[in-house]
Amino acid sequence: MSCPLPEIRVTSTVGKTEEELSRRRAELAARLGKQLPAGTLLTHEDELRPFECDALSAYRRQPLMVAMPRTVAEVQAVLRTCHDMAVPVVARGAGTGLSGGALPLEQGVLLNLSRMDQVLEVDVPNRLARVQPGVRNLHISERVAQHGLYYAPDPSSQIACSIGGNVAENAGGVHCLKYGLTVHNVASVEVVTIDGQHVRLGGPALDAPGYDLLALIHGSEGLLAVIVEVTVRLLPKPVYAQVAVAAFARVDAAGDAVASIIASGVLPAGLEMMDRGCIEAVNGFLDVGYPDCAGLVLCELDGTQAEVSSQIEAVSGILRDAGAVEVTVSRSEEERLRLWSGRKAAFPAVGRLAPDYYCMDGTIPRRHLARVLNEIKALSEHYRLSVVNVFHAGDGNMHPLILYDANREGELQRAEKLGGEILEACVAAGGTITGEHGVGIEKIDQMCVQFSPTELQQFHDLKAAFDPSGLLNPGKAVPTLARCAEFGAMHVHGGRLPFPDLERF
Amino acid sequence: MTAGNSVSIPPDADLTEALQNAIHAALADQRPLEILGSGSKRFLGRESSGQRLDIGGHRGIVTYEPSELVMTARSGTPLAEIESLLGRHGQMLAFEPPHFGPGATLGGTVACNLAGPRRPYAGATRDFVLGTRVINGKGEILRFGGEVMKNVAGYDISRLMAGAMGTLGLLLEVSLKVLPAPRVEATLAFERDEPQALVDMNRCAGRPLPVSAAAWCAGVMYVRLSGSETGVAAACAELGGDEMLPDTALAFWDALKEQRLAAFSGEGVLWRLSLPPATGSLPLDAESVIDWGGAQRWLRTDEDAERVRWVAGEAGGHAVAFKDGDRQGSVFHPMGGVLMQLHRRVKDALDPHGLFNPGRMYAGL
Ligand SMILES: Cc1cc2nc3c(=O)[nH]c(=O)nc-3n(C[C@H](O)[C@H](O)[C@H](O)COP(=O)(O)OP(=O)(O)OC[C@H]3O[C@@H](n4cnc5c(N)ncnc54)[C@H](O)[C@@H]3O)c2cc1C
Numbered sequence: 001m002s003c004p005l006p007e008i009r010v011t012s013t014v015g016k017t018e019e020e021l022s023r024r025r026a027e028l029a030a031r032l033g034k035q036l037p038a039g040t041l042l043t044h045e046d047e048l049r050p051f052e053c054d055a056l057s058a059y060r061r062q063p064l065m066v067a068m069p070r071t072v073a074e075v076q077a078v079l080r081t082c083h084d085m086a087v088p089v090v091a092r093g094a095g096t097g098l099s100g101g102a103l104p105l106e107q108g109v110l111l112n113l114s115r116m117d118q119v120l121e122v123d124v125p126n127r128l129a130r131v132q133p134g135v136r137n138l139h140i141s142e143r144v145a146q147h148g149l150y151y152a153p154d155p156s157s158q159i160a161c162s163i164g165g166n167v168a169e170n171a172g173g174v175h176c177l178k179y180g181l182t183v184h185n186v187a188s189v190e191v192v193t194i195d196g197q198h199v200r201l202g203g204p205a206l207d208a209p210g211y212d213l214l215a216l217i218h219g220s221e222g223l224l225a226v227i228v229e230v231t232v233r234l235l236p237k238p239v240y241a242q243v244a245v246a247a248f249a250r251v252d253a254a255g256d257a258v259a260s261i262i263a264s265g266v267l268p269a270g271l272e273m274m275d276r277g278c279i280e281a282v283n284g285f286l287d288v289g290y291p292d293c294a295g296l297v298l299c300e301l302d303g304t305q306a307e308v309s310s311q312i313e314a315v316s317g318i319l320r321d322a323g324a325v326e327v328t329v330s331r332s333e334e335e336r337l338r339l340w341s342g343r344k345a346a347f348p349a350v351g352r353l354a355p356d357y358y359c360m361d362g363t364i365p366r367r368h369l370a371r372v373l374n375e376i377k378a379l380s381e382h383y384r385l386s387v388v389n390v391f392h393a394g395d396g397n398m399h400p401l402i403l404y405d406a407n408r409e410g411e412l413q414r415a416e417k418l419g420g421e422i423l424e425a426c427v428a429a430g431g432t433i434t435g436e437h438g439v440g441i442e443k444i445d446q447m448c449v450q451f452s453p454t455e456l457q458q459f460h461d462l463k464a465a466f467d468p469s470g471l472l473n474p475g476k477a478v479p480t481l482a483r484c485a486e487f488g489a490m491h492v493h494g495g496r497l498p499f500p501d502l503e504r505f
Numbered sequence: 506m507t508a509g510n511s512v513s514i515p516p517d518a519d520l521t522e523a524l525q526n527a528i529h530a531a532l533a534d535q536r537p538l539e540i541l542g543s544g545s546k547r548f549l550g551r552e553s554s555g556q557r558l559d560i561g562g563h564r565g566i567v568t569y570e571p572s573e574l575v576m577t578a579r580s581g582t583p584l585a586e587i588e589s590l591l592g593r594h595g596q597m598l599a600f601e602p603p604h605f606g607p608g609a610t611l612g613g614t615v616a617c618n619l620a621g622p623r624r625p626y627a628g629a630t631r632d633f634v635l636g637t638r639v640i641n642g643k644g645e646i647l648r649f650g651g652e653v654m655k656n657v658a659g660y661d662i663s664r665l666m667a668g669a670m671g672t673l674g675l676l677l678e679v680s681l682k683v684l685p686a687p688r689v690e691a692t693l694a695f696e697r698d699e700p701q702a703l704v705d706m707n708r709c710a711g712r713p714l715p716v717s718a719a720a721w722c723a724g725v726m727y728v729r730l731s732g733s734e735t736g737v738a739a740a741c742a743e744l745g746g747d748e749m750l751p752d753t754a755l756a757f758w759d760a761l762k763e764q765r766l767a768a769f770s771g772e773g774v775l776w777r778l779s780l781p782p783a784t785g786s787l788p789l790d791a792e793s794v795i796d797w798g799g800a801q802r803w804l805r806t807d808e809d810a811e812r813v814r815w816v817a818g819e820a821g822g823h824a825v826a827f828k829d830g831d832r833q834g835s836v837f838h839p840m841g842g843v844l845m846q847l848h849r850r851v852k853d854a855l856d857p858h859g860l861f862n863p864g865r866m867y868a869g870l
Contacts, residue, residue, distance in 0.1 A: 183661070
């Protein structure tokens with residue numbers, strides 16, 4: 001992933017001098033160089049630049065060096081050596097993360113797993129694929145298509161993102177209401193702990209002895225262990241799918257329609273929603289011809305032809321009863337793909353509306369949709385920044401996209417504050433600050449809003465169980481209690497930062 | 506909740522405070538606890554020391570929003586009460602949990618992570634856990650996850666609680682994802698020997714059919730289909746076999762889930778082998794009952810525990826001495842050194858004084 005503008009240079013708080021850093025770099029490179037094949041380490045400034053950031057490109061930092069292992073033994077060598085020298089390690093898959101999880105540390109190694117990109121085994125009778133962590137999500141489905149199988153979780157980034165990154169973020173996709181998240185579709189992982197120990201969690205059966213450490217690794221954002229192999233479950237490809245697209249004059253009516261579909265007892269494969277801003281952006285971007293309306297619902301059903309045909313009629317009826325002014329049902333595979341193309345292009349379409357956009361990821365109980373949308377509207381007016389909305393409506397996962405221009409003084413900061421307040425509104429509605437993109441560095445302050453100090457401490461204790469030295473991706477995902485105290489204090493003072501010139505990070 | 510019944514049913518009650526006090530008292534006296542719902546699964550696992558702490562009184566459904574597909578209940582709530590409420594709204598616990606007794610509670614069900622015939626096609630208990638409120642081993646009340654389908658804020662401690670046999674904390678409340686119950690179900694029966702049944706069940710699972718259960722017992726393979734009327738009818742036509750009468754089919758799946766089929770009783774230890782589903786017939790001297798499309802095998806045998814575990818391990822799976830085994834020794838499959846070390850540290854992180862169900866899963870945990 002390239003790193004477009006804008007750019008904030010983040011400096012480490014440790015305050016290591018250039019000199020100290022280059023001495024460390026030299027020593028580490030010498031020790032690792034003895035254990036790794038040539039070409040595994042990148043240390044020159046030019047080589048490091050592509051790894052400065054993930055897809056949350058507002059945050060950038062150059063790592064001490066980048067290690068690009070090809071084997072588990074090489075990963076072990078890197079981790080053991082870093083452990084010995086107390087050098088922090090940040091794992092990275094494809095760098096498509098949206099929360100800064102793979103943001104490097106100046107004094108740390110960026111462990112890039114993208115060269116571990118082999119499909120190791122496809123077990124058709126047991127419907128499993130054993131792959132290396134750098135394998136791209138979509139590649140798995142492509143590899144097993146000949147057997148009529150596929151890997152269900154399909155994040156919109158699936159052509160690029162890695163399966164290791166998917167596990168680390170517990171990625172979701174458009175179809176997760178019916179088929180689940182990454183955690184529901186992974187049989188086992190092999191991980192290497194910071195001290196270089198290699199262990200398998202889970203297995204090829206449907207469960208494994210002991211605690212569900214496999215579940216714990218999902219969404220752990222590279223803080224517990226490095227994932228070096230993933231065995232995913234494969235499903236038979238549904239033979240048939242149809243989508244219904246319904247236009248609503250009011251966005252709350254669209255929300256009610258979503259609730260009615262679910263209450264009726266059908267379980268759609270995908271259930272998505274867009275607001276007017278998003279529909280306009282999409283219609284201006286490609287020729288999908290969505291009706292001009294306040295809210296659009298897309299409902300996809302899949303299964304056998306008999307099953308889908310009978311249910312799509314029922315769903316169309318529910319949409320009409322809920323007040324849809326127009327309902328279109330796909331009559332061919334071509335039409336289905338065309339109707340989806342607008343939703344799939346939502347991000348790039350919105351990307352044309354403003355120089356920059358900032359993607360939020362709050363999840364709420366669906367019944368509070370209208371309320372939270374109104375709050376977002378009020379916040380958007382207050383901060384004088386437009387927000388367009390696209391949701392995984394079936395599971396209440398909202399992606400408000402905040403439009404801004406980083407070249408305009410103060411807009412990025414306003415966008416971040418607006419984003420933070422949207423997330424706090426999600427928590428207040430009984431939801432969460434992140435449904436699928438992870439906390440990373442981006443939402444670390446909002447963790448203080450969602451969790452109490454004792455809960456955060458429990459997270460720290462659990463991290464220490466895996467990584468007692470705290471060297472894996474430190475500073476991400478779970479805030480220190482001190483940080484929360486500081487953030488809380490900021491809140492008391494009316495949301496104004498006490499030291500505006502200090503880098504807030 | 507259920508009325509018109511002469512047995513008096515305890516009212517809903519929130520005993521959080523009392524339970525927290527009991528834990529603080531136990532901490533002060535350094536006295537371990539055995540957490541107990543109704544005791545329906547007390548036979549499972551190693552014998553635990555510890556003073557009984559009954560959570561059965563901590564009961565009641567806290568929230569249920571059918572259109573959100575989410576239900577939250579206190580851990581002592583009877584499973585039967587939850588299932589009947591969901592049933593009235595056309596919904597279900599898709600993991601089809603076994604009860605093993607009339608009083609089975611939600612807490613015990615989640616702690617044991619047991620699931621019924623629908624498991625391979627719908628998911629296990631752990632797959633449906635969205636959030637929990639727990640008391641950890643320091644007596645702190647903590648909330649993890651929530652009532653939303655997707656949530657990656659913080660480590661997934663809720664799911665970790667599923668299957669931990671109560672050794673990591675006391676569950677106060679659990680939020681579960683629920684699913685619409687299928688409109689129609691049909692069960693097809695086929696005469697098959699075991700090897701052929703295993704091949705057929707896995708072939709079936711690899712095809713886009715609305716299969717919701719597949720089992721084999723005493724020469725007959727059973728395949729259940731669930732969905733819309735037309736969908737199920739089309740799948741039945743495609744698969745052939747003899748369609749069972751609805752009541753007979755219902756009784757069969759229930760007897761399989763609750764272990765009332767004849768093959769579950771008898772001499773020896775009742776072993777549960779959890780295996781990659783396509784594993785062939787096992788080289789053991791007892792006939793299996795096969796559930797989960799091949800992934801779960803039950804058998805009664807006197808064979809040496811080491812040998813049963815070796816067979817399961819060779820196939821890539823694991824074995825549990827589910828019932829009537831030596832409850833002082835190993836019940837669950839032994840784990841390797843690094844994995845066991847991680848387990849100890851995770852236990853220490855959540856229950857540093859070893860308060861909850863000591864030894865129930867593994868000695869020393
Ligand atoms: C256009 C776009 C659309 C997106 N759509 C979706 C979507 O629909 N659903 C969704 O869930 N996400 C989506 N994302 C976010 C992102 O693609 C996912 O979070 C993805 O899982 C990240 O994978 P990655 O390989 O790029 O990981 P990275 O960005 O490289 O890393 C993500 C995190 O995982 C850790 N990590 C990576 N690999 C490993 C490993 N092997 N071991 C341990 N830790 C590791 C990193 O340290 C970091 O914390 C989208 C992103 C973009 C840019």
